[in-house]
Amino acid sequence: MYQKIYSLFASKALQKGLLFLLVCATLGGLISTLPLFDSFNRQWIDSAIRNNGALGVGYFIIFSAGAMAIGCPRQVMxxxxxxxFGFMQGTLLSVAGAVIGCTLCFFISRFLLRPFIKRRYAQQIFRVNDFLKDKPMAKTIVIRLLPAGNNLLTNILAGVTDVKARHFLMGSAIGYIPQMAIFALMGKGIVVLSIWKIGLSVLLFCISTALSVRLYKQYKHSKLIQVKAASPDSEPVRA
Known part of the structure; x- marks a missing residue:
């Protein structure tokens, strides 16, 4: 039991994610409390985004989609x-922006940049294609649940693999939700200075990371077993 807990906290995925969560919380707290940012934070957000109706929602989705399409971490958005916008609406809108950004990268890579991407990232493409070729939607969800990783590079590499667009995009949309919800909760907690919301987001982040790492290892282990079973050098299983 203790060994499993230790291995979780020793994982690079959790360490990077917690560091990122801490950076977001620190910057958000500074922006919320320092007078220097008064004209930037609530006044600007209230007038241009929050109280601007459908136009404000549109601005945010376009901005977040464009930012994530060029590599901005989805957790930031x-x-x-x-x-x-608060927890619920913020989660939905940021997921929508992430899916739009993912779709743009995927199809640009597939239809416009395929020759260049295949020359530049041949080994990475092989690994991604090998991982996603069985149960692509479920495995895409697992990839998106992981807090670490390069979202932009994943989208670009997937675009030139054999995975079908609908499987990758639907898996991405579902897999984005937990991480986006956690960071949206953190953002809401910073606005209202709610310690319990901030603490809950950290707890949920740890749980989400533990589950995603476990699922990823299970898929990798099952893949290794399949490869060994298919090997001509493997011995038959005896009763």
Missing amino acids: AFLGGYA
């Missing part, structure tokens, strides 16, 4: 969504 979820944090800003929670800060501007």
Whole structure:
């Protein structure tokens, strides 16, 4: 039991994610409390985003989709969504922006940049294609649940693999939700200075990371077993 807990906290995915969560919380707290940012934070967000109706929602979705399409971490946009719109709406809008950004990258890579991407990232493409070729939607969900990783590179590499667009995009949309919800909750907690919301987001982040790492290892282990079973050198199983 203790060994499993230790291995979880020793994982690079959790350490990077917690560091990122801490950075978001610190920056959000500074923006919320320092007078220097008064004209930038609530006044600007209230006038341009939160109280601007459908136009404000449109601005946020376009901005978040464009930012994530060029490599902005999706957790940052979820944090800003929670800060501007609250937990529920911030989660939904940031997920929508992430899916749009993912779709743009995927199809640009597939139809416009395929020759360049295949030359530049041949080994990475092989690994991604090998991982996603069986149960692509479920495995895409697992990839998106992981807090670490390069979202932009994943979208680009997937675009030139054999995975079908609908499987990758639907898996991404579902897999984005837990992480986006956690960071949107953190953003909302910063706005209202709610310690319990911030603490809950950290707890949920740890749980989500533990589950995602476990699922990823299970898929990798099952893949290794399949490869060994298919090997001509493997011995037959005896009763």
